[in-house]
Amino acid sequence: MTVGGGPVVEEEKTEGFSFPPDVTQLGIISAIIAIVIVIIPGLPAVVKAVGVIFALLWGMDSVRKTSKYGLGTGVPSIGVLATGYGVLGALVGIAFAGILNVSIVQPGVLIGVIAMAIVGLISGVLSNNEKIIGMKIPGLERGMMELGIAGTLAMLLQFSIVAGSLDFNLVVERAISNGVIAVMFVLSMMAMFHPYNACLGPDERRPRTLMVSIEISGLLFIILGIFVAATAVSTWGVAGVVDGISLIVFGLIVWIVFFVKFIKTAMREAHSTVGTGLIKTIE
Amino acid sequence: MDPILLIVVCVLAGGVLASLGVHLLPVGGAPAAMATATGVATGTVMLMLGAAMCGLFTAASVATYTSNILLVSLSGAVGSWLMMGVTMLLANLLYVFGAGVVPVSGRVDVDPITGQSQKEYKTPQCDGHGVPNVSYISGMIGALLGGFGGALMYFALLEYANFEPTMAGVAAMAIFVANAIIAAYNIGGTIEGFHDPKFKRLPKAILTCAIISLLSGVLVWVVANMGGLIG
């Protein structure tokens, strides 16, 4: 585990690639997009994938926001926490998927999201309260709540991609009991904490960090796409072969675009990029 | 007992035991890898999770041939206990023969269990190094409790909430890891064991983890109930 950075003063930089929305705007946009997509499980996998990207992006932004102040146990822990809450919330969500249905819209799953928002908020309040754990991190309450919501939305959308529906028994059969939930768990948590962990340092810049999250989402879609295409029961339907293959293609494109963009940006913004060279001697 | 009570009580106990286990493990984090701090050289959560996973593996196979909750949980506990025991012992071998340091505690002057003096063996500017006997025993107890908690949660989800094994494993892990992380935040990443002054912060983490586990237990019951797995 690497040591988290101490309090870092936020610096606004205008140079280079920039990402327009600030933290709050990105949260609201992502939440709305992800929620709209998650309540309609009949959408094609690529659309759901867009929802996953936004949910994970939001989660990553919250991880960045909270772990900027140093958590004491490194950046990864809070991402794992978010995914842990996400799994629980997604299970609650699919348990409620059967009720409140209005034709193709299933708003019942949002009960899981709300439940995890409450649990996240409570854990944030308890962790930040001076009398209890006293972590003294500004905005930790909001951060943990957002992480609970983002984790749940991401897991629900991935369930929906793999199972093609949010029906409890179908999800348990096609997305959980065969163990594919493990890969969702691990890649979602990586997409949330790896970007900030990988870009950690005094010259870390938010737009660059956000790119890594999208890139990891691309990898996630490739793996899920392979799984969907290989285990599909139909060719054209939701979570069918075509859905899987289009997901692979989408994931590949997203990954290539953002990976190349990230590497180029990082190499440009580093002190210098040299083919080889000796180190400068200071003694 | 009523299933809701059984599930909630087991998840609550599991979460609290996970939190307690984390407080007992000797974890030095990054400085321990440089022999600058006492304890095992990794993060609290990862070590506890590694130990609990090892226990969970055994508990899951034991649960296929016995339905006694105590035996399944104890099997998980012993799995974690062995994992921690071997890891700490071989880490000490590396400290002694690889780095040439004497395992010594930085927080107490005399080992409370063996009575060995610690201070004169310690390198200046270091916060102890290696896993001294008191930390070793504390870690073994912590692993036993943590593994018991994890396996207890797994068994409750498997038998009382009728989750399918893989689902129960993932859900138990999710709840376990949330509690372990909250406990890790409480100790700020590093702790030497029950003799460490930070151990006095334990009640705060127990309170937080109890509340979170209680909520998680209720949610698990809701899942089982709404998903048509019980009743």
Next chain:
Amino acid sequence: MLFAWMLLIVFLALIACMFEDLESDIGSQSNPNSQVQLAAQIGQVNRFFNKAISGEAPSYALYCTIAGVVAYVLLLKDVNPLLAIPIGALAGEAIHVIFSVTAHVGRTAAQKRFEQPIYLDVLYGHLLPIATHGFMATLCITAIAYIQCNLGTLSGMPALDHPFALPLLGFIWGITVGAIGSSTGDIHYGAEREFQDRPFGEGKRVVYHGKITRYADCGVRTQKDIAYFCAKYGGPITGFTFGLIILFESWRSLIGMMLGGYLPLQEAMASDTLLGTVARVATELIPAIPAAIGDLTAIIGIVVGLAIGIVLIVGNVVIVKWARKRYGPFVGE
């Protein structure tokens, strides 16, 4: 057969964890990497690979889970396991390399103000050693997960199959192997090789932190100079740790199964003889018999495990006592 498979698992575990540790040394992952990170910040520009993919536990969980999922998909398509497992491990390693690149480039770019350049030869030159070492570790873990998932089928007693799915077993052993690799193997890299020009036999003082050994036997040190040093002691000990854990775990379960009567019962039930028929009918009619046998099996396993743990505690007391007597109190300044 069962014993042979169990021993194979132990052997694979030994290899897996050894390569896991060496890979983390080549990539400079986990705890000692905090010093590589710190080095640039205190002005010690270096040519180390800064692979900050979280701790080792989540990162190995990642590679092994992906390997497990890909292998699982291929196995569903009736691909031979001998082909499916390496392909899975290859997929896991592809992801590993991608994460390594983002971590190294990202971290180095974030150290702009300390004038730490990105050395492209360091970046490209380390990817292959990372991938090959990681491949060995992931391959072994996936093989372990596959064998445990099908242990019963392979050894002729279907009841012994592990209830968890292949990817979840990969996840579990990935977490465990990473936790062990970072808590054991890192010490040899962090406390010795990374500070080799500092006095041996003492903890690395806080003033040394960040001032890592930047020069090798010849020229400037990169991570490749670390692996062959750690392969002599740190790696094997780490492999030994995981091997011992799996050995003790399997051994206590097997002892329990044999003495508790679970294994003979399963053997009898799997056979076609008269005894097998009797055993099947008896367990069907009186469920208390298998339940009692299962309880006894679990109890023996627990007792054996506790006994091994007590031996380990004694072992630690002996080691600490030996070190204190042999090395004596701290003498230096």
